[in-house]
Amino acid sequence: MAYKRNHGEYVQPFQRLQVQLANLINNTTAGERLPSEPELAKQLGVSRATLREAMRTFEGQGLIRRRQGVGTFVVGHPQIIETGLEVLESIESLAKKINLPVTMGALNIAQVAANAQQAEALQVAEGTPLVQVSRVIRAQERPVAYLIDVLPEDVLTPAELREGFTGSVLDFLLRRGNPPLTQSLTEIRAVPAPSDVAHALEVQRGDVLLMFVARLFAVNGQVVDFSLSYFLPGYFKFHIVRSVVTEHAVVSNNSSG
Amino acid sequence: MAYKRNHGEYVQPFQRLQVQLANLINNTTAGERLPSEPELAKQLGVSRATLREAMRTFEGQGLIRRRQGVGTFVVGHPQIIETGLEVLESIESLAKKINLPVTMGALNIAQVAANAQQAEALQVAEGTPLVQVSRVIRAQERPVAYLIDVLPEDVLTPAELREGFTGSVLDFLLRRGNPPLTQSLTEIRAVPAPSDVAHALEVQRGDVLLMFVARLFAVNGQVVDFSLSYFLPGYFKFHIVRSVVTEHAVVSNNSSG
DNA sequence: GAGTGGTCTAGACCACCCC
DNA sequence: GGGTGGTCTAGACCACTCA
Numbered sequence: 001m002a003y004k005r006n007h008g009e010y011v012q013p014f015q016r017l018q019v020q021l022a023n024l025i026n027n028t029t030a031g032e033r034l035p036s037e038p039e040l041a042k043q044l045g046v047s048r049a050t051l052r053e054a055m056r057t058f059e060g061q062g063l064i065r066r067r068q069g070v071g072t073f074v075v076g077h078p079q080i081i082e083t084g085l086e087v088l089e090s091i092e093s094l095a096k097k098i099n100l101p102v103t104m105g106a107l108n109i110a111q112v113a114a115n116a117q118q119a120e121a122l123q124v125a126e127g128t129p130l131v132q133v134s135r136v137i138r139a140q141e142r143p144v145a146y147l148i149d150v151l152p153e154d155v156l157t158p159a160e161l162r163e164g165f166t167g168s169v170l171d172f173l174l175r176r177g178n179p180p181l182t183q184s185l186t187e188i189r190a191v192p193a194p195s196d197v198a199h200a201l202e203v204q205r206g207d208v209l210l211m212f213v214a215r216l217f218a219v220n221g222q223v224v225d226f227s228l229s230y231f232l233p234g235y236f237k238f239h240i241v242r243s244v245v246t247e248h249a250v251v252s253n254n255s256s257g
Numbered sequence: 258m259a260y261k262r263n264h265g266e267y268v269q270p271f272q273r274l275q276v277q278l279a280n281l282i283n284n285t286t287a288g289e290r291l292p293s294e295p296e297l298a299k300q301l302g303v304s305r306a307t308l309r310e311a312m313r314t315f316e317g318q319g320l321i322r323r324r325q326g327v328g329t330f331v332v333g334h335p336q337i338i339e340t341g342l343e344v345l346e347s348i349e350s351l352a353k354k355i356n357l358p359v360t361m362g363a364l365n366i367a368q369v370a371a372n373a374q375q376a377e378a379l380q381v382a383e384g385t386p387l388v389q390v391s392r393v394i395r396a397q398e399r400p401v402a403y404l405i406d407v408l409p410e411d412v413l414t415p416a417e418l419r420e421g422f423t424g425s426v427l428d429f430l431l432r433r434g435n436p437p438l439t440q441s442l443t444e445i446r447a448v449p450a451p452s453d454v455a456h457a458l459e460v461q462r463g464d465v466l467l468m469f470v471a472r473l474f475a476v477n478g479q480v481v482d483f484s485l486s487y488f489l490p491g492y493f494k495f496h497i498v499r500s501v502v503t504e505h506a507v508v509s510n511n512s513s514g
Numbered sequence: 515g516a517g518t519g520g521t522c523t524a525g526a527c528c529a530c531c532c533c
Numbered sequence: 534g535g536g537t538g539g540t541c542t543a544g545a546c547c548a549c550t551c552a
Contacts, residue, residue, distance in 0.1 A: 069550035190447035242345035326531035
């Protein structure tokens with residue numbers, strides 16, 4: 001091991017650490033446990049804080065998994081759920097296509113009063129009673145997505161939802177066939193994991209997540225569902241085809257090349 | 258019940274801190290400097306490390322800006338560049354529509370040999386000479402996006418690029434009118450900022466960024482451009498319309514009303 | 515109870531900016 | 534030179550898991 005210190009080219013411990021960790025992870029069989037943090041920090045000649053910071057990258061990529069009270073484990077390259085964003089489809093449906101078993105956990109169905117954000121999204125008055133359903137989607141032995149849906153009670157009641165709900169509000173509404181749905185308007189964000197989401201997804205607070213904020217529309221124009229979806233990077237691949245539009249007809253600017 | 262903990266209502270300093278910081282930021286005029294980190298840490302009764310960790314959230318939202326050697330400043334709510342993802346359009350073009358001045362900085366045009374990732378994306382052999390252009394897009398007094406484009410030399414030479422390049426490879430190719438372009442296949446990711454990108458965007462390493470990995474196609478099917486784009490959250494809003502597809506029929510023309 | 519990861523502290527040194 | 538944010542350290546206590 002090269003315990004290189006201030007020798008000519010100055011390199012932050014962090015950069016050297018990432019290389020060392022990458023080697024360590026690559027040379028460790030999937031499923032095996034890494035040395036404990038204090039031990040590894042001592043071996044690599046850094047403090048525990050620095051070690052943990054360097055580890056965050058690898059956890060974000062899904063290469064390692066840290067479990068409090070248990071240890072840090074190397075995981076194999078996960079199977080990836082891939083989809084184009086042009087079409088709205090549930091995770092369950094996508095997973096089924098690639099024979100990837102997914103389960104639902106931490107289901108919580110509750111009645112809530114619309115807050116400002118929900119009221120605006122669903123086009124109802126603040127305080128309107130709503131149905132909120134949150135749950136975790138698990139695949140490959142770990143949570144990979146955290147989903148929260150909020151719907152007006154005239155669309156879906158808690159009682160209805162409790163029977164036959166398997167993880168997807170979209171699939172539930174499609175099976176019921178009512179109301180007829182048309183499309184979803186989805187905003188895409190990158191966010192640091194809030195505490196509650198981090199806990200549900202078993203990652204560290206502040207870890208990077210991909211987030212969708214979506215409104216689902218019925219054919220009559222009503223917003224029937226407002227959802228927040230958090231995805232663990234490394235387990236999903238979202239892509240989209242973007243058309244190139246030429247602007248001949250719009251404006252002719254005189255910036256010749 | 259959602260916040261129930263095993264041993265009572267224990268709250269970490271971190272959560273308190275976020276509320277305190279939010280109040281402090283909201284009660285500070287945009288452009289003003291916050292107290293220095295050691296001072297603020299003392300005032301709020303936490304260590305500097307904890308304070309900085311809590312600050313990361315606000316920096317990610319674009320509410321504060323930290324400048325080494327200068328201080329931490331409160332910035333107003335930024336003007337947001339919003340676009341649907343169905344159409345590929347340059348940041349410059351989008352900014353122009355909302356009268357938002359943007360400039361380009363840190364331009365670097367170089368010839369590189371294709372690495373494995375670039376070779377696969379551009380469908381060329383590894384080691385093929387390519388043109389790589391990286392630059393920062395600045396808006397509202399700060400960098401907001403970091404863009405890297407890689408193109409085969411038969412599409413664009415460094416010499417061509419150096420004259421009249423204003424920040425967008427797409428716009429450059431469209432102005433030139435050759436080759437004729439059709440579409441871009443874009444993958445959407447959430448990533449922690451790598452060191453070099455963090456430096457270019459003047460954020461902390463590990464801060465959350467939205468990232469596009471895209472291949473631009475010509476009408477003949479050739480991949481003419483492979484690009485990596487990093488966006489600062491808080492300055493962009495990307496959305497997309499997703500169609501609901503029922504599983505019963507592939508082609509159903511139910512003109513329901 | 516022993517060992518793990520999760521959080522926090524107090525202090526140090528560095529790179530950078532401005533006077 | 535003096536002050537700022539950026540990084541790193543050594544150590545402490547906590548919550549969690551499992552024997």
